[in-house]
Amino acid sequence: MAAYARVALSVPLRDALTYSVPKHLQDALVPGCRVQVPLGRRSMTGVVVGLDDDTEVDAKKLKSVLARLETPALPPALLELTRCMAEEYACPWGVALDAAWPASLKRRSAKTVAGIAFAREEGELESEALLLEDKAPKRARVLRAVLELGSPAPVQLVMRRTGVSKAPLATLVKHGLLQWARIDQEDELLEQSRHERAERHELVPAQRAAVDRVKEAIAAGRHETFVLHGATGSGKTEVYLRVLEEVRKLGRSAIILVPEISLTPQTVGRFLSRFPEVAVLHSGLTDAERARQWLRLARSQAHVVVGARSALFAPVRNLGLIVVDEEHESSFKQQQAPRYHARESAVMRGSIENAPVVLGSATPSVEAWARAKSGRYTLLEMPKRVGGGELPRVVLVDMRHEKPIKGNPPLMSKQLTNLIEERLKVREQVMLFLNRRGFAPVLYCSACGETIKCKDCDAPMAWHSARGRLACHHCMADMRRPELCPTCKASPPVALGSGTERVEDWVRRRFPEAVVARMDSDTMLKRESYEKVLSAVRCGDVDILVGTQMIAKGLDFPNVTLVGVVSADTGLFQPDFRAAERTFQTLSQVAGRAGRGKLKGLVVFQTLCAQSDPVMRAAQLDYEGFITSELDARRTLSYPPFGRLVRIVVEARQLAAAAKRAREIADNLRSAAAEFSVLGPAAAPLSRVRSRFRVHVLVKAHTVPGFAAVRRLLDGLEGTGDRTLRVLVDVDPVSLM
Ligand code: ADP
Numbered sequence: 001m002a003a004y005a006r007v008a009l010s011v012p013l014r015d016a017l018t019y020s021v022p023k024h025l026q027d028a029l030v031p032g033c034r035v036q037v038p039l040g041r042r043s044m045t046g047v048v049v050g051l052d053d054d055t056e057v058d059a060k061k062l063k064s065v066l067a068r069l070e071t072p073a074l075p076p077a078l079l080e081l082t083r084c085m086a087e088e089y090a091c092p093w094g095v096a097l098d099a100a101w102p103a104s105l106k107r108r109s110a111k112t113v114a115g116i117a118f119a120r121e122e123g124e125l126e127s128e129a130l131l132l133e134d135k136a137p138k139r140a141r142v143l144r145a146v147l148e149l150g151s152p153a154p155v156q157l158v159m160r161r162t163g164v165s166k167a168p169l170a171t172l173v174k175h176g177l178l179q180w181a182r183i184d185q186e187d188e189l190l191e192q193s194r195h196e197r198a199e200r201h202e203l204v205p206a207q208r209a210a211v212d213r214v215k216e217a218i219a220a221g222r223h224e225t226f227v228l229h230g231a232t233g234s235g236k237t238e239v240y241l242r243v244l245e246e247v248r249k250l251g252r253s254a255i256i257l258v259p260e261i262s263l264t265p266q267t268v269g270r271f272l273s274r275f276p277e278v279a280v281l282h283s284g285l286t287d288a289e290r291a292r293q294w295l296r297l298a299r300s301q302a303h304v305v306v307g308a309r310s311a312l313f314a315p316v317r318n319l320g321l322i323v324v325d326e327e328h329e330s331s332f333k334q335q336q337a338p339r340y341h342a343r344e345s346a347v348m349r350g351s352i353e354n355a356p357v358v359l360g361s362a363t364p365s366v367e368a369w370a371r372a373k374s375g376r377y378t379l380l381e382m383p384k385r386v387g388g389g390e391l392p393r394v395v396l397v398d399m400r401h402e403k404p405i406k407g408n409p410p411l412m413s414k415q416l417t418n419l420i421e422e423r424l425k426v427r428e429q430v431m432l433f434l435n436r437r438g439f440a441p442v443l444y445c446s447a448c449g450e451t452i453k454c455k456d457c458d459a460p461m462a463w464h465s466a467r468g469r470l471a472c473h474h475c476m477a478d479m480r481r482p483e484l485c486p487t488c489k490a491s492p493p494v495a496l497g498s499g500t501e502r503v504e505d506w507v508r509r510r511f512p513e514a515v516v517a518r519m520d521s522d523t524m525l526k527r528e529s530y531e532k533v534l535s536a537v538r539c540g541d542v543d544i545l546v547g548t549q550m551i552a553k554g555l556d557f558p559n560v561t562l563v564g565v566v567s568a569d570t571g572l573f574q575p576d577f578r579a580a581e582r583t584f585q586t587l588s589q590v591a592g593r594a595g596r597g598k599l600k601g602l603v604v605f606q607t608l609c610a611q612s613d614p615v616m617r618a619a620q621l622d623y624e625g626f627i628t629s630e631l632d633a634r635r636t637l638s639y640p641p642f643g644r645l646v647r648i649v650v651e652a653r654q655l656a657a658a659a660k661r662a663r664e665i666a667d668n669l670r671s672a673a674a675e676f677s678v679l680g681p682a683a684a685p686l687s688r689v690r691s692r693f694r695v696h697v698l699v700k701a702h703t704v705p706g707f708a709a710v711r712r713l714l715d716g717l718e719g720t721g722d723r724t725l726r727v728l729v730d731v732d733p734v735s736l737m
């Protein structure tokens, strides 16, 4: 009968607080359960992280736990994991714990969820959406989203898709266009793809060797981290599936993490066809569905989960394996508190639960590679494609040598155009990749030289010709394209640079007979559209697939024999020390989509920087060459993985306030600087977002004690501030923007 409970709260406090447990709750509380407690004059929810018979705190001063909430308790391993994560990522334990439950399980339980439905005919709503375009773009967006999703649509989903608050929805209801509705959780169930087949192949020797090494660790119940460095098409997924069989044979459970973007029906289907009980967690699910999947895992009705980043918190017991596929992906880092990296946290969880962890990639992150080289992780190599398929050949096309159009390099080179034409003739498929959506990233006035910027962000608005709108990719604001430059009113602004829409437009003009599909977050609002396009490509109904990152990852289409990268340089000049690594990884991934079947693949990189290291090495498929020189560069500048980086961002409505607070933080760190160095404060490259100025401070810790010292100094800083000013602490940031 524990009389005291230690409760972690999501407030900027390092330690859990002790409360007394009233008699009637003594049986009800267990570690990992959620409770209601008083804090100051407020009442808050928190998580019980420990129960004690005694306390050193003066018992008379203690307040009591008010109630236990219905939310299922977390297993002990997750308490430990979140504690380590809080420590590692400098955030309150309560904040890390909060991430472990799906949102809807934290609310009062309900059989239905809030929905919003049509109150008029669909056609009427469509014309209404057009009318609202300019007057009320947010409302127009909501209408379009509900039309897309179908009636009734979950309110949550509509808000997430459109990035708006509830207000525009309420207005639409008030005007009689939409109406509130309740949606049954059961109806919400999304159909999982069962079309994909994953035949069980005879393993090739490299796969066999990899599987055997991991199996050995599984059998021994030993934590060991493996870096599975396998070329694109080397059969990494088959390795995961085999290892998974072993885990299940032993009655243990497994977590497979994949980047959100490659949680395609294709990938998910491959797991489902071999393990029908798999739980799937991704952002396309509604909250209710996510909760259902989570509960299936918690109740041991499912033992394997395939999911994005947050599936790391799956409440499985008796964990036998964690796989992180495409571990180099920056989307494994969460951008809100807790700002954890799922790869690093997976290794933490594996070590807590004595489970092996497999980090798979064709282009391992510098972090994983450095540790594999130093012997901390075990390196498993699969350099060849399975089935004797050859890796594609890459041709670099130097766009500086192309005949300019109006003084600018053309969108497509002669060579790529000819190659596309050839493929169309023999009915092979083509993918055209450009890591930028919209028609053009910037509208520019040739008279005064100004670009059209978002009024709330320090960033140009992109031109989306399909929607006929300018959109800010940072705050989702949109507006109509002005006839004349808003600054000088002298001439109409022109589109500068290109995005996927322009590529699609070009293809349709140049090859009117070809069937073209575009895949980016604008066209793929619905998960079903994703599935539709993918299966059209698969059946050969699409000749040319144009897309962003969405087509770069994980897709396996044997009839694609030509991949064109419209511009290999889009990410090269980001003010970020990871720009080279990211460019190399993306180019290698895209190149890997070509020639995955019996037909040989050809890849074209169009570039203005043919001499840049990442572009050149990616073209030579030379991972080791790239990573070796990249590691040298990082070592010289003590960037990760040599030393750790912490970024502190202060956001405020007033620039002066942000700068002042950032200066205080930097001075405080500097006064203690020992084995770390402090850079800044300086304006963040993205200096204003959603009307908030952003000032940042960077800390480089050169040693482990240095990092520990920084960590201590930053204690309790994350999440401080008020409505006008916010302090964010980002340990191991993946973006310095
Ligand atoms: P990766 O994830 O490394 O890019 P995949 O796992 O997608 O590679 O495998 C590429 C293709 O090879 C898939 O179509 C898969 O079904 C097939 N494959 C995998 N292993 C084998 C094998 N041992 N023999 C024949 N085909 C295989």
Ligand code: ZN
Pocket: 454, 455, 456, 457, 472, 473, 474, 475, 476, 477, 690
């Ligand atoms: Zn904006």
